[in-house]
Amino acid sequence: MKRKILDMRKASRFICFLLLPFYFAGCTKTDYRIVEEPAYIRVFNNLTYEVDINNKEEPQPFFCMFIDPEFDETGKPVGGLAVGDFLDKRGAYAPPHAAHAGVSTSRFNQEYPGKELVPTAPILNGFDLTNWAQVSSGTRRFLFMSRPISDVPFGQLPDEQQRRVFLDTTISLTEREVYTIHVLQRDFTTKENALYVRQENFHKQPFSDTLSYVNFYNLSAKGFWQAPGNSSGVRDTMNVFLTHMAVNTNEQGQISHQRIPEFSFQYAGAVYRNNTDTRVTLYHAFPVFPQHGNHVYTDTWQYLQLCAPPIDPRNSNLFPLPGESGTIFPGLNNLYRAVIFDHARYNPTGGHILPGLVVNVHSGTHNPRTFGVVNSVEVVNGNVYLTTVQRRYPQPIY
Numbered sequence: 570m571k572r573k574i575l576d577m578r579k580a581s582r583f584i585c586f587l588l589l590p591f592y593f594a595g596c597t598k599t600d601y602r603i604v605e606e607p608a609y610i611r612v613f614n615n616l617t618y619e620v621d622i623n624n625k626e627e628p629q630p631f632f633c634m635f636i637d638p639e640f641d642e643t644g645k646p647v648g649g650l651a652v653g654d655f656l657d658k659r660g661a662y663a664p665p666h667a668a669h670a671g672v673s674t675s676r677f678n679q680e681y682p683g684k685e686l687v688p689t690a691p692i693l694n695g696f697d698l699t700n701w702a703q704v705s706s707g708t709r710r711f712l713f714m715s716r717p718i719s720d721v722p723f724g725q726l727p728d729e730q731q732r733r734v735f736l737d738t739t740i741s742l743t744e745r746e747v748y749t750i751h752v753l754q755r756d757f758t759t760k761e762n763a764l765y766v767r768q769e770n771f772h773k774q775p776f777s778d779t780l781s782y783v784n785f786y787n788l789s790a791k792g793f794w795q796a797p798g799n800s801s802g803v804r805d806t807m808n809v810f811l812t813h814m815a816v817n818t819n820e821q822g823q824i825s826h827q828r829i830p831e832f833s834f835q836y837a838g839a840v841y842r843n844n845t846d847t848r849v850t851l852y853h854a855f856p857v858f859p860q861h862g863n864h865v866y867t868d869t870w871q872y873l874q875l876c877a878p879p880i881d882p883r884n885s886n887l888f889p890l891p892g893e894s895g896t897i898f899p900g901l902n903n904l905y906r907a908v909i910f911d912h913a914r915y916n917p918t919g920g921h922i923l924p925g926l927v928v929n930v931h932s933g934t935h936n937p938r939t940f941g942v943v944n945s946v947e948v949v950n951g952n953v954y955l956t957t958v959q960r961r962y963p964q965p966i967y
Contacts, residue, residue, distance in 0.1 A: 607703035608742035609690035612681035612750045613659040615788065615949045616762070627760065628715035628735045632656040632752070633723035634681060635712040636704060645731050646712060647724065651704055653681040654723045656713075661952070662924050665942060665959040667699045676720045690747065693772040695960040696943075698747065706744040711764060712737050713752060738764050747772060753844050754950065757790035767847045771943045771958060774852070778960070781927050781941035782852040785809055787842040787948045794842075794903075801951030802906035805842040807875040810882050811835045811853065816868045829858075829869065834883040840875070840948070857927055857941045867939045870911035871926050873946070877904040908946070908953050923955045931965040938962075 616630035637650035660679040667689070678684055682702035690698035715735040716723055723731060742748060751765040765788065776782060787803065794804050813832040817825050837853040858867040874882050911925040926944050929937035942959045 604688050604703040604705055606706050606744045607688070607690075608706040608744060609698060609701035609747045610681075610704055610742070610750055611701045611748070612653065612656070613663070613752070613954075614656050614680075615659060615751045615753050615954075617658055617950055617952055618754075628733060629718065630658060631716055631718045632713045632735060633716050635714070637710050638712045645728070646714060649712075650709070651687065651702070652723075653678065653683075653685055654716075655720070656681060657718075659954060661954055663700070663954070663956040664924075665697065665700070665928065665957045692961055693747070696772045696958055697961050698772070698958075700958075701747060704742065706742045706746075708739055708741050710737070710739045711750075736762055736764060740764065740766050743768070749945075749956070751788065751949075753788055754790040755844060757792040757796055757950075763844075765844055765847060767849065770849050771852075776852075776941075776943065777854070778941065779857060780854045781857055781944070782854050783811075783837070783926055783944040783946060784850045784852045785838065785840040785946045785948075786850060787840050788844040789842050789948060789950045790844070791842075793950050799951065800903060802903055803875060803948050803951065804877045804904070807840050807877055807906070808881075809837040809840055809853075810874045810876065811837045811855065812872040812874070813855065813858070814870050814872055815858075816870070826870075832856075834874075837873075852943070855926075857939050859939075865939050866929065866935065866937055867927065870909070873908040873910065875906040875908070875948075880904055906948075906953075910955070921953045923953065924957070926957075928957070928959055930962065933963045934966050936965065 612634065614630065614632060618627070618630060632653075633646075634651075634653040634656050635646050635649040636652075638646040639648045641647050655676045655678050657677040657679055663680060676684075680700070682689065682700070685702070688703040690701035690703060692698065712734070713736040714723065714731065715733040716726060717730060736752065740750075747769040749767045749769055751767075753763055753765045755761040755763045771782075787805070787807070789803070789805075793799065794801065811832075812834055813829045814826045815829050817827060819825070832855065835853075835855070838851060840850075855871075857865060858869050859865045876882060907920040909920040909922050926942070928940050928942055930940065932938040932940070940959060940962055942957050944958075945956045947954045947956070
């Protein structure tokens with residue numbers, strides 16, 4: 570009996586030895602890519618036009634992006650340093666958490682890297698940069714191919730649909746720097762398109778944990794606001810005013826929204842249309858208002874007014890806040906734009922609704938808890954976009 574047991578053990582060891590190569594082969598299927606000397610990029614498609622009978626000759630604003638593309642013998646792009654297919658129009662809100670953390674099953678990407686499984690940026694100075702992709706620094710070639718709007722991968726499209734070059738350019742990326750990149754329309758009349766590359770610096774600034782921050786850009790095309798039929802309300806120069814609204818509930822459960830007097834009509838600076846100046850604009854800071862007991866949570870929200878000079882909402886009733894008296898005269902609509910941050914609580918007529926300029930999340934034992942973040946508001950051809958970046962915060966405790 571003992572002899573048989575020993576023989577069985579030898580046989581088992583021999584079988585395990587034979588299976589070892591298959592075991593390790595199975596383990597190596599996960600490819601952990603390392604990017605040497607990386608820069609960090611986040612790419613948005615800001616082309617918002619719809620292709621119709623009037624502009625059917627224009628390329629479809631839906632892309633496959635190649636970084637340092639590789640070509641086959643016929644000159645067709647087949648790969649590269651990085652490939653981002655299904656690059657769709659950007660969403661109104663670019664959240665601070667990774668896009669692939671959601672439940673969407675669509676292949677379409679409202680940004681790059683978005684849902685692409687690529688090496689992402691690390692935490693820099695406490696900021697969570699998992700929405701930025703790592704790419705080798707240096708001079709990189711960016712090739713955007715216009716493709717049909719479908720869920721067919723670029724390489725499986727008909728041959729002639731893989732040859733429609735939309736934009737081909739090179740940019741320089743510095744190691745360990747953070748870049749926001751936009752595909753933009755430079756000129757509304759000539760339809761010139763270009764790549765806008767902004768080197769961010771929020772991770773290098775001494776921002777306070779008790780404040781939230783926001784800056785502003787107008788990246789619209791030259792001549793857009795003067796075009797016939799344009800009623801976006803944003804001219805080439807606008808002054809920005811920020812008002813903070815408090816949510817109050819009375820004993821009957823009725824909800825009202827009131828201005829916080831000390832934080833009403835704050836001048837947050839001017840925004841100028843310029844889609845060639847890639848410098849970071851100044852950030853406007855405001856406090857995270859603590860409420861509800863002994864932890865920081867706020868249900869305040871922000872009301873942003875963009876007014877063409879010399880209009881000033883501090884001494885004019887032309888542009889009333891929600892719940893206040895006054896009239897927006899039709900003849901002045903093209904001198905004014907309202908943006909309301911926090912669509913969950915208020916939806917005034919004519920306002921552009923976006924999520925808040927702070928984040929409320931479950932952190933530690935508090936659910937929710939409010940954290941200040943760094944925001945960028947970008948106006949592009951009549952559309953308003955919000956990008957939010959947050960620091961790492963303690964994980965929830967259940």
